[in-house]
Amino acid sequence: MTIERKAPTGILGFPITPFNESGNIDEKALSRNIEFLLENHLEAIFIACGSGEFNAISLKEYERMVELATSVAGKKVPVYTGVGGVLSEALEKAQISAKYGADGYLMLPPYLIAGEQEGLYEYYKSIILSTDLNAIVYQRANAILDLNTLRKLIEFPQVVGLKDGIGNMDLNIELTQTIRNRLGWLNGMPMAEVTMPAYIPLGFHSYSSAISNYIPHISRGFYEALLNDRKEEVQALYENIILPINHIRKQRKGYAVSLIKAGMEIIGLPIANTVRPPIVPVEKEHYQQLEKVLTKAFEMYPVANKLTHP
Template sequence: MSQIRKAPEGILGFPVAPFNGQGKLDEEALYQNIQFLLDEGLEAIFIACGSGEFHSLSGKEYEQMLEIAVSAAGGKVPVYTGVGGNLSTALEWTQISEDKGADGYLILPPYLIHGEQEGLYQYTKTIIESTDLNAIIYQRDNAVLTLEQIQRLTELEQLVGLKDGIGDMALNISLSYTLGNRLGWLNGMPMAEVTMPAYAPIGFTSYSSAISNYIPHISRMFYEALLNGNVQLVREIYQHVIMPINEIRKQRKGYAVSLIKAGMEIMGLHAKNTARPPIVPVEKEHCRQLENILESAMERFPKKTAAI
């Protein structure tokens, strides 16, 4: 377990929770998903988070996923878990994360309740202080902290990063320009490639990539073109891959998760187009649309042209 107080940088891998025909966690498929991300050079593994259907996992499944991730990563990249929901469960899962050898965790929103800023501060502080693991705040839904509260939390050395999932650019600029390199800045918007051209200039140079689960070389091409100022390549990938996939993602609630599994299935990876309710699988017509986009993307941007 690493004690380096620094958030992961680069393209961050968020494996899915693959389920078999009986609705049980498919451990072999999960291991293959993680190994694929590692082989493709992703800089960190975030297990049992949003893409991993954190909301639907039992405690046993959570432990299984974490054990598989730590084993697969083998210390080559940091492993972060998702913790959140009601405070008691969050604290149980931070302890599991520490016991199983994770490097840190991403703090997801508390269940249902909309708290005042002081309540959100206390919720987040309690989780961060519960272990010595690195912690990353996730700004989204009913858990959006102000600059003042985050400044208070930076007194805790375990806090290493902030992931934004709401898209309030005025707040993001205020945060990144005020706190500077005290925290790592992660873009956590749905299909983060869509918004990276706006985030990168203000210091959010890391992001969670859904498409890396099935076309990681294109995400890498996009990322490097963006940071290197290759505007033409960024525009081409945007036009032919990112925006068309994003248009499908917006068609149904829950596609931010299930569309990843559909993409993996289309690309011949070990995943089924299944998800636990309330998330629904991707509809057949949308699967056909995604298949056409991916076929065209592989022709335009073959893997051999990716900069690894």
């Protein structure tokens, strides 16, 4: 089988990991999460990544999630997995991804250690060469590649994209304007809708959307308005929906994950506001604030296939 060496473009779906009352993964809820993203035409599924509490799931749980995601997606869209952390575990997860027919993986940072560029290169090289799947480099935390290191990595055809999660625009300009279309460029900043206007001129054609787990029509409407230079529409979405959610998200550490679950619960998806430590669930006050924003979202921007009205 020939693998298409191309990173996904458009709005990218990052499912959460739903837990039941016993603290185990709720597979039916996870399937529904993925189905919802597919029904709303997101261009790719990224399973068991940051939004999926990559840090808190076991290897056995990881394997089941990858198996389920590839099965539910059924080749309708590309499926990428999260691979990173301790190198030996990253290599196991890469093999699991290949076993279940994933299209590639998002390479998350190594565990804790802030290595030199040569060390980061060897870390990613080991993962890249372990399978023939596509690989996307994730710039964040303790793993930030400079131009020379990235140039060495793109000698491997498996490397198809770079996702930025740090917002260093000086570095982004150097990378995008030097490497250009050899890579696909993905905006992975926290609540990427907020920063996407600054990324599009540099060649970033896709972004990960947390809010697409519960209001995908808002993310889609925003992106289309942005691409078509409908400034007033973009401004209204910022003022009424995006910035208020971003404000709530910043109230507590870990809300980048738990606020997604709260939003999904509010609209009627079978997801409980339950997370694994060290992340904490959304507090009642902030939950109610999100309910108000979502009520406004559906009143101002009605959608035929929403599940329930908050």
